[in-house]
Structure formats: C-alpha cells, structure tokens
Amino acid sequence: MNTHHGSRQTLALLLGLLVAPAALAAVPFDAEITLVPEMEDPAGIVAEPRREREALQDNTEARRGLDLLRQQVTGLWPRIREIDLVELSRYQVEQTRGFELPAAPGELTGRVLANDEESGLWHLELRGPRLPARFDIVYRFLHVFATFDPATGEIDRLTVTIRGWVEE
Amino acid sequence: MRHLESTSFRLLPAAALLLALMFGSVHPARATAFAYHDYDGMVAELQAFAATYPGLAEHFTAQDAYGLPTVPDGALDLEQHILRITNESLGLDKPEVLMVGVQHGDEIVSLEVCLELARLLLESYGTDPWLTELVDRREIYMIPLANPHGFNHGVRSSPGDEGSEDMNRDHIYDRCTGFCAFDDEDSLSTVGARAIHELARRHLFRVMLDYHGGIEIIIYPWGTPLHTANTESPDEAGADALGLRMQSFGGPYNGLSPVGTSNDLLGAVHGPMDDTAYASSWDVANADPLWPTDGWRAVAYTIEISNQKMPPVATLGGDADLLTPGGLEDGYVPKNVRVGLAAIDIVEPYILWTNRASIPAQVGEGEPFTVEWEVRGCFEVDDTHVRWGTDPDPLTTFSGQTTSQQQTTGTPCFETPTLFSAEVSIPTAGTYYLTPAAQVDSSLLDQGNPTPNLLPQSWLVRSRTEDGLLETNSVDPTEVNNVRGQMFWGVEALEIQVGEGSLIFADGFESGNTSAWN
Known part of the structure; x- marks a missing residue:
C-alpha cells in the first residue's frame, strides 16, 4: 500500500485551492489519499455479500454519504489527476503509460458496499473514468473507496485504486 | 440436424x-x-x-x-x-x-x-x-x-x-x-x-x-x-x-x-x-x-x-x-x-512405424535393413533411434541400438512430421525384437522464475519427462484412469529372426523379388 505525499501533493493542493468551486470550500482538500495497487483490497473497507449489498443501495443516509463523496472527489480531482496510474497498475501497464485522466471526473457511479452496525460507518465506492487496456473486453476504472460517518457527516479512509473486470 | x-x-x-x-x-x-x-x-x-x-x-x-x-x-x-x-x-x-x-x-x-x-x-x-x-x-x-x-x-x-x-x-x-x-x-x-x-x-x-x-x-x-x-x-x-x-x-x-x-x-x-x-x-x-x-x-x-x-x-x-x-x-x-x-x-507422444510392413521377418547375420518411423504428439525430438534385443520389450531391455538422431527445430512431430530412418544390422543369430524409440520435449522442463518455484506440475509435461510416474484416478470404478510417465516412447515390438539365409519379408517374399506384384 502506498500513500501519496510530497511536493506533488503540495502543488496539487495549491492548484486545487485555485480551481475548487466555492461550494466545496469545506472539503478537506489536504485529506490523505491512500493509494492501493490495482485489484488489491482497500484496507479498512468491507463489502457485504452481493444479496445483502443490494438492499443497502437505497438507504438515504448512505446516499447522502455517496453524494458527499462525489463532491469531495470532484474537489480533489486535481490531486487525483496527479496520481501515477502506471505505478498503481498491475495489468495493462504499457497501455496505461502516457494516459492522463480527464480534466473533470465525469460521471462518478456510486455504490454502497456495507454498513458497520457497530460504528455506524457506511462503506462506499465510486467508479470514475475508464482506463486504457489492450483489448475492449478489459474494463478498468479508477475507483475511490471511503467510509462515511453519518453522525459527523465526514468522509474518511479515502482510497484510490484501479478495479475492473474482464468479459473474456 | x-x-x-x-x-x-x-x-x-x-x-x-x-x-x-x-x-x-x-x-x-x-x-x-x-x-x-x-x-x-x-x-x-x-x-x-x-x-x-x-x-x-x-x-x-x-x-x-x-x-x-x-x-x-x-x-x-x-x-x-x-x-x-x-x-x-x-x-x-x-x-x-x-x-x-x-x-x-x-x-x-x-x-x-x-x-x-x-x-x-x-x-x-x-x-x-x-x-x-x-x-x-x-x-x-x-x-x-x-x-x-x-x-x-x-x-x-x-x-x-x-x-x-x-x-x-x-x-x-x-x-x-x-x-x-x-x-x-x-x-x-x-x-x-x-x-x-x-x-x-x-x-x-x-x-x-x-x-x-x-x-x-x-x-x-x-x-x-x-x-x-x-x-x-x-x-x-x-x-x-x-x-x-x-x-x-x-x-x-x-x-x-x-x-x-x-x-x-x-x-x-x-x-x-x-x-x-x-x-x-x-x-x-x-x-x-x-x-x-x-x-x-x-x-x-x-x-x-x-x-x-x-x-x-x-x-x-x-x-x-x-x-x-x-x-x-x-x-x-x-x-x-x-x-x-x-x-x-x-497430449501424449506416439510413434508411427511407417515401413513396418516392409521390415523383413528374417535376415542374415549382419545383413542390413531399413527402419522408418515418425514421432508424433510432441514438440521436439531429443533423441530417437531403433532398439533391439532378445527381450520382447526392447524399449526397456535392449542389446543394440542405432545412432541417436534428434530434431529440435521446426515441427518434427506435427503436420508433416519428420521421417526418421535408420539402417539396422544385427550381427548375431537369434530371435530379436525391435522398436523405434524416442525421447521428447525435455525443453518443457525449462523454467525462468516460476511461482511457485516448483518443477512442472502438469500431466502433459510430467508424463513425458518423469520416468516411473504413476497417477491413478479411480473415483469412477467403471473407468479407472492413469497417467504413466516415461522418458522413452516406442511402439509394439516387431519380432525378427536373425540367422543364415536370405532376407525374408513378413509377407514371404525374398528381397528383390517383386514379381508377385507385377
């Protein structure tokens, strides 16, 4: 597991302050983003089995968390664009070389993964832009995982990785 | 339909x-x-x-x-x-x-x-x-x-x-x-x-x-x-x-x-x-x-x-x-x-004896005759030759063999396989058995840095590179299946009489007398 720090982050922070919409001023732009290699599990994030997961998708609290996560990811997008995707990639490495994320994240498809009954935390996932692959049947996307605490309204454990599937 | x-x-x-x-x-x-x-x-x-x-x-x-x-x-x-x-x-x-x-x-x-x-x-x-x-x-x-x-x-x-x-x-x-x-x-x-x-x-x-x-x-x-x-x-x-x-x-x-x-x-x-x-x-x-x-x-x-x-x-x-x-x-x-x-x-090597019908059933001592064969079901032929001996299983027990041949380039075992040929002469009188023999595909043992770091595990590779391998699957007792490993592959042995007299083919014709075909 890698953590994204350093001068690039500082630069991104400055850029972010310039471009972040006023409505997102409350977004913790210096929030720590954990980077996880492609298809590895994000630490501290869990997912319910598929059937149980389906029942969570319409939960109002969870949807609020997803909306907030979308806002944060949009606000943090300049930083996210700085991430070295080649370093994150475990497959299609050559195809990823030279690829740049779009200037805006575009549609961020959200999914509720789990609710920790003990802590009350919601475990959330956003799927961002598609990443390159040698073959069309390989689907790779930038993914953001996080937890949402409905009591405090805060997003935590922000994790960026690459996930996807193959329709071989 | x-x-x-x-x-x-x-x-x-x-x-x-x-x-x-x-x-x-x-x-x-x-x-x-x-x-x-x-x-x-x-x-x-x-x-x-x-x-x-x-x-x-x-x-x-x-x-x-x-x-x-x-x-x-x-x-x-x-x-x-x-x-x-x-x-x-x-x-x-x-x-x-x-x-x-x-x-x-x-x-x-x-x-x-x-x-x-x-x-x-x-x-x-x-x-x-x-x-x-x-x-x-x-x-x-x-x-x-x-x-x-x-x-x-x-x-x-x-x-x-x-x-x-x-x-x-x-x-x-x-x-x-x-x-x-x-x-x-x-x-x-x-x-x-x-x-x-x-x-x-x-x-x-x-x-x-x-x-x-x-x-x-x-x-x-x-x-x-x-x-x-x-x-x-x-x-x-x-x-x-x-x-x-x-x-x-x-x-x-x-x-x-x-x-x-x-x-x-x-x-x-x-x-x-x-x-x-x-x-x-x-x-x-x-x-x-x-x-x-x-x-x-x-x-x-x-x-x-x-x-x-x-x-x-x-x-x-x-x-x-x-x-x-x-x-x-x-x-x-x-x-x-x-x-x-x-x-x-x-899935398994096999040998086709391409001129078996024209191999003599009887030859004189030291009298040469030709054996031709193909090796199939493999990628490369590391060593192939003809083996003979007085044991009915000359692949395992043999007293003589021809010079080793090999072909490890191209596709010697596939599509148009290489036709191997050897001249055999057995110097001493007796009843002999002979078969072409072939060792194949030792290059399949080549490895770089595999994970896990083990020798090849597949039946395909082990069965042709591991003498003595025997794996039996009898989950279905009506059809017991085995994988047997062996380094050399042969065919059903041919019996030949070596002694005095003319070269006699299995069909009874003497060497050179082809009049029966005309």
Whole structure:
C-alpha cells in the first residue's frame, strides 16, 4: 500500500485551492489519499455479500454519504489527476503509460458496499473514468473507496485504486 | 440436424437472430457452410453422433451421470450434455482432453466449434489416418454447451446460488475472499461449473480448452490475482509451446491469435476455469477445500474464438479443406477446430512405424535393413533411434541400438512430421525384437522464475519427462484412469529372426523379388 505525499501533493493542493468551486470550500482538500495497487483490497473497507449489498443501495443516509463523496472527489480531482496510474497498475501497464485522466471526473457511479452496525460507518465506492487496456473486453476504472460517518457527516479512509473486470 | 432448422428458431436468442439478420442469413450460403445451432439442435447432433458412431461416440448428461439438478428455464429443464469420443474397443485408459463451450451464454460460437470438431473426428474415422490415430489413442470429452440457460436467453451469466453468476468465476481455484466487490463468493454454485468439476474429478485431463468469444486470443495461466506479481507458472514452457502451436495451426484467418498468460494479456479474475484446471489439484492451499479433486493438472487455455461473441454466419467458414490453415472455406470454426486438434494431438507422444510392413521377418547375420518411423504428439525430438534385443520389450531391455538422431527445430512431430530412418544390422543369430524409440520435449522442463518455484506440475509435461510416474484416478470404478510417465516412447515390438539365409519379408517374399506384384 502506498500513500501519496510530497511536493506533488503540495502543488496539487495549491492548484486545487485555485480551481475548487466555492461550494466545496469545506472539503478537506489536504485529506490523505491512500493509494492501493490495482485489484488489491482497500484496507479498512468491507463489502457485504452481493444479496445483502443490494438492499443497502437505497438507504438515504448512505446516499447522502455517496453524494458527499462525489463532491469531495470532484474537489480533489486535481490531486487525483496527479496520481501515477502506471505505478498503481498491475495489468495493462504499457497501455496505461502516457494516459492522463480527464480534466473533470465525469460521471462518478456510486455504490454502497456495507454498513458497520457497530460504528455506524457506511462503506462506499465510486467508479470514475475508464482506463486504457489492450483489448475492449478489459474494463478498468479508477475507483475511490471511503467510509462515511453519518453522525459527523465526514468522509474518511479515502482510497484510490484501479478495479475492473474482464468479459473474456 | 446439421444446420439451424426454421422450426427451432424459437430457442435462438433474440439478439442472435437480430445479428444474424443484420450480418447474414442463418441459412448457409454454401452447402457445406457452418451455421448456428439452438439447444434442441445441439442435443439432436449429439444423439446422432452416438447413434451413428456407437463404438466411437458416447453421449450422456451430467444430470444422469452425476445426479446434478437440471437448470429450469420456464417449462424447460435444461441439462449439461457431454460427449466422449474415443475408439472404445481399445479401452478407456487413454490420455484425456477436455473441451468446454459456452460457459458464457452469449458466446455461442464456441458451441459450433465443439460440434464441428466432434463431427470431423467421427466422420473422418477410418479415412483420415491422423484423425483416426487421434480417435484411437485419445479420450476426448466435450461439454459443448455448459450454460444452456444463458444461451437460451442470449446473456453471459448463468443462474446460481447467489443469483445471476458468471460461470467462469465459479470454479474452485483462487476464490475471492475478503473484499469482493465484483465476484461471487461460493464455488460451483452454477450447475455448469459443477458439471465440469464432476467430470474432471473422475478423469486426469492433460489438456483443457475452454472456448469463448468476444476477442481473438489464446491465454493460459496464470490468470488470477494470486499471481499478479509473477505470471510465470511452473508449466510456462509447455503452455506457451502448445499455445504457439495452436496459434500456428489455427492459422491466419482474421490474423493469428495472440498467445500469452491471462494476467499479462487481459488481467486477473477469481475462480476461472483455466487456472482451476491447471492448478487446483496441486496448489491445494489456494483451491476451495470444499471441492477437493485429483483431476486437475491440465495444461489449460481460454480460447477466444472471434471478436464478436456471435460472429456473422458468413464468417464461420465451411468444412472444405478443414485441416488447412487458410484453407478454401476457412473461418472461425475451422480455425478453432484446428486449435482443438492441435491440443488433442499433443497430449501424449506416439510413434508411427511407417515401413513396418516392409521390415523383413528374417535376415542374415549382419545383413542390413531399413527402419522408418515418425514421432508424433510432441514438440521436439531429443533423441530417437531403433532398439533391439532378445527381450520382447526392447524399449526397456535392449542389446543394440542405432545412432541417436534428434530434431529440435521446426515441427518434427506435427503436420508433416519428420521421417526418421535408420539402417539396422544385427550381427548375431537369434530371435530379436525391435522398436523405434524416442525421447521428447525435455525443453518443457525449462523454467525462468516460476511461482511457485516448483518443477512442472502438469500431466502433459510430467508424463513425458518423469520416468516411473504413476497417477491413478479411480473415483469412477467403471473407468479407472492413469497417467504413466516415461522418458522413452516406442511402439509394439516387431519380432525378427536373425540367422543364415536370405532376407525374408513378413509377407514371404525374398528381397528383390517383386514379381508377385507385377
């Protein structure tokens, strides 16, 4: 597991302050983003089995968390664009070389993964832009995982990785 | 019923019909062109194979053989149909190969490849020498339509315990554990995956081909997340060698298919068929302990047939010149039938004695005669020669041999095999037995830096590089299967009398006297 720090982050922070919409001023732009290699599990994030997961998708609290996560990811997008995707990639490495994320994240498809009954935390996932692959049947996307605490309204454990599937 | 009949349109997926209408007629343009089958058409084909070739083809279902449930689809009860092709009169303890089609219900071109491969083998028996050898020497199992429910509905998935599932993530190797956003958690919850498992655990498949559609590629393990950092398996050399042969013999139709590991070319998935077929009987720590089996050490491939899951009928090809890459009616079906034949051919070395009928039954002491032979079912010939001795098993116990020959370049064992020839002269009188002998494919032991760091584990490689290997699978007591390893391969020995007198051929003619032929 890698953590994204350093001068690039500082630069991104400055850029972010310039471009972040006023409505997102409350977004913790210096929030720590954990980077996880492609298809590895994000630490501290869990997912319910598929059937149980389906029942969570319409939960109002969870949807609020997803909306907030979308806002944060949009606000943090300049930083996210700085991430070295080649370093994150475990497959299609050559195809990823030279690829740049779009200037805006575009549609961020959200999914509720789990609710920790003990802590009350919601475990959330956003799927961002598609990443390159040698073959069309390989689907790779930038993914953001996080937890949402409905009591405090805060997003935590922000994790960026690459996930996807193959329709071989 | 060879081609799609109008009465069976009702079961063809609607999307398939639409595509067929867009890109070409479902009726063949040529009398010999291939076309798509529906479920009933496939069953009729398999039944016809068994009825027409009773000693060569056996048809059964996983439901009847293994007590699995049917797959309900409205008023229909769908089954996983299995076809076995072999010359039963020669026994059922032969090297085995498995072909699977349509794990993904919308990749229906794979069904056609399986059916046409079966048809070619059966119809050619007794007329094509090579294909006859394959039917005599191999046991070929096919599950042409593993996912009949998905097939009938034109969708990738199959009903399973956890709802709609991807059958090719439902096998027992490298199951998804922990965070599992895209994969189901239980092994073998689809009936099709279970059928494949039940078949496999009763056999010792040396090669497994899992036919798909949607891309054109030949991939082999590793292909799961366990092996992301290092994609080289202990059997990389063998898997790559056969992959390249299948690529070459499949031929150039729409371009040669790229060959490589799944992880390198596509990406990793949990529970795929090919990694399961390769590793789940030896890398047991990473296989689902609920479904143990000794049957899975196959060199295994996912064969992606065509860039479209249901390519237009006009691209399927026809059965003229089927064995020729780039032949007269080439298309996706002939190309991948040849891929299958290459796999069937390689599963065990064998020697054909090309001039056995003209070998003398009696020769004088030191009198020379010529032996010619081919070595088949291999990639390279490391050492081949003729052995003789007074023991009836001269492959094991011999007192003389000819000079060793080898050929490790080109394709000495395939398509047009190298004709080896040696002059034999036995100096001392007596009754002798002789056979050509061959050692093959030692290069399959070559390794770089495999994970795990083990010698090759597949039956394909071990059976030709490991003297004394004996693995028995008797899960089905009515058909006990064995893998025997040996370094040298021979043929049934020929008895020769060496002594005074003229060279006498087995047919009674003296050397040089050919008048009887005139």
